[in-house]
Amino acid sequence: MIDIYDLLEPQIANPRKTGIFSDLDGTLSEIAPTPDDAIITDEMRSIIKRLAGKYAVVSIVSGRDSNEAKKVVGLDDIIYIGNHGLEWLDDGKQFYVPEAFDFYGLASNLAVELTAILDGFDLVVEKKKLGVAIHYRQAQDKKLAKISIKQSIKPFLEKYPLKSLEGRYVIELKPDLNVNKGKAVTVVALRKGLERALYLGDDMTDVDAFRAFKALRNEGRVETVSIAVASDEAEPSIIGEADYVVQNVGEVQDLLNWLAK
Numbered sequence: 001m002i003d004i005y006d007l008l009e010p011q012i013a014n015p016r017k018t019g020i021f022s023d024l025d026g027t028l029s030e031i032a033p034t035p036d037d038a039i040i041t042d043e044m045r046s047i048i049k050r051l052a053g054k055y056a057v058v059s060i061v062s063g064r065d066s067n068e069a070k071k072v073v074g075l076d077d078i079i080y081i082g083n084h085g086l087e088w089l090d091d092g093k094q095f096y097v098p099e100a101f102d103f104y105g106l107a108s109n110l111a112v113e114l115t116a117i118l119d120g121f122d123l124v125v126e127k128k129k130l131g132v133a134i135h136y137r138q139a140q141d142k143k144l145a146k147i148s149i150k151q152s153i154k155p156f157l158e159k160y161p162l163k164s165l166e167g168r169y170v171i172e173l174k175p176d177l178n179v180n181k182g183k184a185v186t187v188v189a190l191r192k193g194l195e196r197a198l199y200l201g202d203d204m205t206d207v208d209a210f211r212a213f214k215a216l217r218n219e220g221r222v223e224t225v226s227i228a229v230a231s232d233e234a235e236p237s238i239i240g241e242a243d244y245v246v247q248n249v250g251e252v253q254d255l256l257n258w259l260a261k
């Protein structure tokens with residue numbers, strides 16, 4: 001078994017040419033009953049702050065809106081990539097993938113309609129800038145909830161250029177564009193001229209980033225390492241896509257603390 005600290009030694013040796021990218025929910029924060037309840041600990045926040053002072057890039061890569069991710073993390077000087085790469089906050093400025101901006105109004109209508117359709121189930125319909133996430137973590141019967149959600153979004157998938165994504169007790173509707181976390185981290189890593197980069201994530205949408213990082217490494221463009229956070233909720237297959245696995249948010253914190261030294 002490779003030792004993760006050996007693997008990351010070169011990254012720590014050259015921080016001004018290294019980027020640290022991480023998912024938020026389930027990676028830096030424990031999964032909460034609803035998205036609004038998610039918090040990161042003060043200790044984790046202070047570690048991220050130290051990382052931001054040391055490394056060329058520190059970026060949160062989330063399915064949340066970037067400004068919502070920023071609210072949770074509470075730090076200014078990092079890049080927040082939101083909606084799985086469709087929009088981001090860099091240096092306090094908001095950017096969008098141009099094609100995604102057309103979905104701004106549609107997303108808000110979808111949230112209203114789906115909230116009405118799914119009323120009565122124990123679900124949380126999260127309205128995002130460029131999509132809708134329906135969380136069924138709190139549903140009594142999760143299997144039934146999942147089936148009901150899939151049925152309710154079907155007409156919208158047929159009517160609009162949207163696609164659905166599944167994660168840890170969440171189903172999302174988002175623009176059917178060729179954009180994902182992997183594309184987003186690739187763009188940032190290359191634009192910022194990174195020589196090394198690390199990615200951490202716990203869910204299906206993070207696999208796009210694991211694969212993109214593998215491609216960057218195989219092409220000799222960026223020396224990358226990707227780390228999956230294990231959970232009994234996510235597809236076990238995601239583990240095999242990363243270079244290394246840690247068991248929980250606590251182990252992520254230990255690792256980032258070591259990188260921040």
Ligand SMILES: [Mg+2]
Pocket residue numbers: 023024025026027201202203
């Ligand atoms: Mg996650």
